[in-house]
Amino acid sequence: MDQTKKYLKRSEVEAQRQADYLREQDELEKARVERLEKKRKRDEDEGDRTAAREAKKKRLAKESRKAAEEEAQTEENARRKRIGLPELERKADGDEGTPLKDGEEDVADDALRDKLKELDEPRVLFGESHIQRLRRYYKLTAKALAPTMTKGPIPTILQLVDEKDMKVPEALPEAAEAKSFVRRQIASYFDMVLSEWQFALSRRPTDVKESFSGKQAYHSFLQARDNLTPLVRKLETNTLPEVLLTAINDIVHLMQTKCYVKANDAYLRLSIGKAAWPIGVTMVGIHERSARERLHETEKADGQAHILADETTRKMLQGIKRCLSFAQTRWPPEDLGQLMG
Incomplete structure (x- = not known):
């Protein structure tokens, strides 16, 4: 700046101020970079020293352990020599003393x-x-x-069948091999229903997905999938009770034939049974009535309410009901009278 000037313009003062500010910022940035570089170098040096200390510690521990083993082996050989036993062979470095597992044989x-x-x-x-x-x-x-897991909504080790082979028989067969195939058919059918349900949800517009009803629909799918997971696991391990397998086979058969009203009736028979449900006062006198005998039919096999057996069974049957509701919208029946209300 010209020092001979007595007066300075405001623009010249502002330019001088900006130049001083930029120079100061450059100096601060250089100082910051220099500090970071020094810190990085210190950290690297400290890391190298730490690695060297750890390596030295491991080496000393290994040498100490080896010396202790050699000393123990020397003492053992001296003891065996005194009592007339042969000396132990020295173990070579890297030799594994762990034997093979049961069922594993050595191979040349x-x-x-x-x-x-x-x-x-x-x-x-x-x-x-x-x-x-x-x-x-x-x-x-x-x-x-090892068995491979499927990639469906519920991964399973069961070998799923194609859609053309999913048709379950009207009655559960007696042969063990046929029952095993029925379990695969049931697992395959519910896997297909859940896959179609998931695909239908993914095709919705974004505004529908983010709406309250859209989130509720997706939550229903997730809940049905989680509820059906125990069923698939029981089908895998063949631990599903015979009475439940028979009833679920009937429900799936009716769903595949698009008789959804009958399938819902079969679901109700499975869930709440045929027993009479008492409402209000059940003992109004001292004499036994004939109709009161039906209140105890839940103790029989045909009248057992499986939905009340345990929480897992209740959720499992609830998942079947949700799949039944979706199936009638995905594969509507020709007879509208078979649509559930």
Whole structure:
């Protein structure tokens, strides 16, 4: 700036102020970068020192453990020599003393390498011993034989059938193999219903999805999926009671034939049974009435209310009911009289 001027314009003063401000900011930025660089270097040095200390600690611990093992082995050999027993062989470095698991047999190394080659796996890994190679082979074969999970709404190890083979029989068969196939059919059918339900929800417009009713519909789907998960698990492990399997088979058969009213009746028979439900006062006199006998029919097999058996069964049947309600909208019947109200 010209020092001979007696007066300065306001623009010149502002320009000088901005120049001073920018110069000050540059100096501050340089100082900040320099501090960060010093801090990074200190952290790196501290990390290197920490790694060196840890490595030294591990090395000393390994040497101490090795020295203790050698001393113990020397003492044991001296003791065995005094009593006339042969000395123990020294264990080579990297030798594993862990025996194989039950059912695992040792395999010759050449044959083991050929087996690994047949599995398209490396025959030898760097630094791998025979025992490690054998364990790797058994681990690979166990993984190959392990059942695979499906990718549906409810993942399962059951082998699901195609849609053309999902039609369950009208009556539950007696043969064990046929029952096993029926369990696969039931799991496949509910997997298909849930998949169609999920796909229908995903096709809705965004404003419908974000509305209150849209969120409620999605919550109903999630609840039905969670409620049906125990059913699929029981079908996997063949732990579903015979009476429940028979009733669910009837419901699925009626759903597949689009007889939704009859399917709902079968659901009601399964859930609340055929027993009379007392309302109000049940004992109004000292004499036994004939109609009162029906109040105790829940103790019989045909009148048992399975929905009250336990919480898991109640939720499971509720999930079946939700799938029944969706199925009649996805696959409407030709006879409108079969639509539930």
